Amino acid sequence: METTDAFVGLECVDCGSTVDADVEGHQCPDCGGILDPNYDYDAVDLDRESLASRPFDSMWRYEELLPFTRESAVTMDEGTTPxxxxxxxxxxxxxxxxxxxxxxxxxxxxFKDRGQTLAVTAAVQHGATDVALASAGNAGQAAAAYAGRAGLESHVYLPSRSGFTNKAMVNVHGGDMNVVGGRIGDAGAAFEEGLAEHDDWYPLQTFVTPYxxxxxxxxxxxxxxxxxxxxxxxxxxxxxxxxxxxxxxxxxxxxxxxxxxxxxxxxxxxxxxxxxxxxxxxxxxxxxxxxxxxxxxxxxxxxxxxxxxxxxxxxxxxxxxxxxxxxxxxxxxxxxxxxxxxxxxxxxxxxxxxxxxxxxxxxxxxxxxxxxxxxxxxxxxxxxxxxxxxxxxxxxx
Ligand SMILES: Cc1ncc(COP(=O)(O)O)c(C=O)c1O
Ligand SMILES: [Zn+2]
Missing domain, CATH: 3.40.50.1100 (Rossmann fold)
Known part of the structure; x- marks a missing residue:
């Protein structure tokens, strides 16, 4: 994987277990808890002046504090918003x-674009072909966009009450859209069923991906x-x-x-x-x-x-x-x-x-x-x- 120098791996926020970022499994193997990217902050060399000298052009300008290199990123220059x-x-x-x-x-x-640029970059680094998630709407749209850019298939589960723009744009980005009757919990249950049937789907679910x-x-x-x-x-x-x-x-x-x-x-x-x-x-x-x-x-x-x-x-x-x-x-x-x-x-x-x-x-x-x-x-x-x-x-x- 093309990880950054200070990134040392994933740590469980519940029990403190550490997990190698190469491992595709996305939850703590010991307790099922949320995994969080961890850094050796002594190895991060950042000061106010060096930051000020960089163009304000993308959230990837903080590369040292992200797990993956800017070069490897699936990015559309997201972030750096006014x-x-x-x-x-x-x-x-x-x-x-x-x-x-x-x-x-x-x-x-x-702001979902900030999460998806990193999560889809991780998916590419892990060799995924398909990504999947349930979303209230915006994260699904963002995932379909970044997956399209990376050449991955996206499987998006949205509740029927999510907005028209979100549904339309998942289609426009070429995602496999699944509109599920009900609310986010119903979309989540349908996503879980889909995931269980497809072991090649890479989850982009909130807090399932640590990214x-x-x-x-x-x-x-x-x-x-x-x-x-x-x-x-x-x-x-x-x-x-x-x-x-x-x-x-x-x-x-x-x-x-x-x-x-x-x-x-x-x-x-x-x-x-x-x-x-x-x-x-x-x-x-x-x-x-x-x-x-x-x-x-x-x-x-x-x-x-x-x-x-x-x-x-x-x-x-x-x-x-x-x-x-x-x-x-x-x-x-x-x-x-x-x-x-x-x-x-x-x-x-x-x-x-x-x-x-x-x-x-x-x-x-x-x-x-x-x-x-x-x-x-x-x-x-x-x-x-x-x-x-x-x-x-x-x-x-
Ligand atoms: C526009 C918007 N704001 C806020 C949220 C909630 O985000 P979070 O999960 O970070 O609380 C969402 C999630 O769908 C969203 O689409
Ligand atoms: Zn744990």
């Missing part, structure tokens, strides 16, 4: 500064550099499985370990009240979530009733003095409209939970007024223009 100042939101939310990390500018319109959260950690590296190393006080993230959140938490600790930063920002998990297992566990002081029996939110990307990485998500929130906040679908859709009308940025409903959550925190009096807040807009609003437009119709507009 961090856009939103002064009107700062006023409205009663804080010093609000910035939106606009992941909608990625090749397939969401999706690893790719997403680059969002934090970019935020730190874009703010010229003055870390934000708060990062608000629309949390489903928490892949991006634990990725950024890992990244924040890596930069501190490397001496590039001194601190960690407070991470906040934003969810929808119709499916808020992380918020519930956080508020009850639990170390693990309880699955939501009847999830129901219009925000498909965060309608994840049983997030397997919840202990890791909760650690990230508590270790950084962050928190968790849920708002309802109407507030979330209102937030998307307000951001679009006041700042011009287009947020999909799922993503607008992160903005709505900050409004809620502000109303609860959680801020002093001098904070810098980053809201992660995980995906572009125009993928779900129909949902946003019909919210206006419900208001007679």
């Amino acid at each position: 961090l856009v100042d939103c002064p009107k939101l700062a006023d409205e939310m009663g804080v010093e500064r609000v910035l939106i990390k606009d992941e909608g500018r990625n090749p397939t319109g969401t 999706r959260h690893e790719g997403k950690k680059t969002m934090f590296y970019e935020i730190a550099e874009q703010l010229e190393w003055e870390l934000p006080d708060v990062i608000s993230y629309p949390t489903g499985g928490g892949v991006g959140l634990v990725g950024m938490y890992k990244a924040a600790r890596e930069f501190r370990e490397l001496g590039l930063t001194d601190d960690l920002p407070a991470f906040y998990a934003a969810q929808a009240t119709g499916c808020a297992p992380v918020v519930e566990a956080f508020e009850k002081g639990r170390d693990v979530h309880e699955p939501v029996e009847n999830p129901d939110t219009i925000c498909g990307g965060i309608e994840i009733p049983d997030p397997g990485a919840s202990p890791w998500i909760l650690e990230a929130l508590r270790e950084t003095d962050g928190g968790a906040v849920a708002t309802d679908d109407t507030e979330i859709l209102d937030a998307a409209i307000q951001v679009a009308q006041h700042e011009g940025l287009e947020m999909a409903p799922t993503c607008a939970a992160a903005a709505s959550g900050v409004w809620e925190l502000s109303e609860r009096g959680e801020f002093d007024g001098d904070e810098t807040v980053v809201i992660v807009n995980t995906g572009t609003g125009n993928k779900e223009a129909d949902v946003l437009r019909s919210h206006l119709m419900s208001q007679g507009i």
Whole structure:
């Protein structure tokens, strides 16, 4: 495999067992836990100046902190998205500064591209011919795109309620699309059946491949550099499985370990009240979530009733003095409209939970007024223009 110098292999986040990255098996052989790429940080030679001298052209500019070389990457120059100042939101939310990390500018319109560039690169390195996953929609679209680029077949399982753009684009990228009646759990069950029947399928499933959260950690590296190393006080993230959140938490600790930063920002998990297992566990002081029996939110990307990485998500929130906040679908859709009308940025409903959550925190009096807040807009609003437009119709507009 074409791995980078400091990458030493995979480590189980639950029991600490180590696994060679050459081994294709993707979960801890001892306990079934999540595997996490591990590095010898003493072997990483990165400082602020050398980073500043590199072009801001792709998330692969942080190659030393990724498992595979940039040369070997299946990439479309994803990442390096803008961090856009939103002064009107700062006023409205009663804080010093609000910035939106606009992941909608990625090749397939969401931050899922950061996970798929790495996971599909790993699939190629492992000699895969076929990749497969279940997804609420955006990850499936991204996987089909990267698989197409790499010349792999993709098998994508989407729930019937996922958006038209996602379904259409899986087809456009040449993926084998399986629309499954029901919700993400039903798509997951159909994917498991497919996987059991095809031992040559390489899973790109969240936290089954160790590389999706690893790719997403680059969002934090970019935020730190874009703010010229003055870390934000708060990062608000629309949390489903928490892949991006634990990725950024890992990244924040890596930069501190490397001496590039001194601190960690407070991470906040934003969810929808119709499916808020992380918020519930956080508020009850639990170390693990309880699955939501009847999830129901219009925000498909965060309608994840049983997030397997919840202990890791909760650690990230508590270790950084962050928190968790849920708002309802109407507030979330209102937030998307307000951001679009006041700042011009287009947020999909799922993503607008992160903005709505900050409004809620502000109303609860959680801020002093001098904070810098980053809201992660995980995906572009125009993928779900129909949902946003019909919210206006419900208001007679
Ligand atoms: C646009 C968008 N935002 C957020 C999420 C949730 O991501 P995570 O698993 O990192 O919590 C998804 C997942 O499907 C998504 O599509
Ligand atoms: Zn283990």
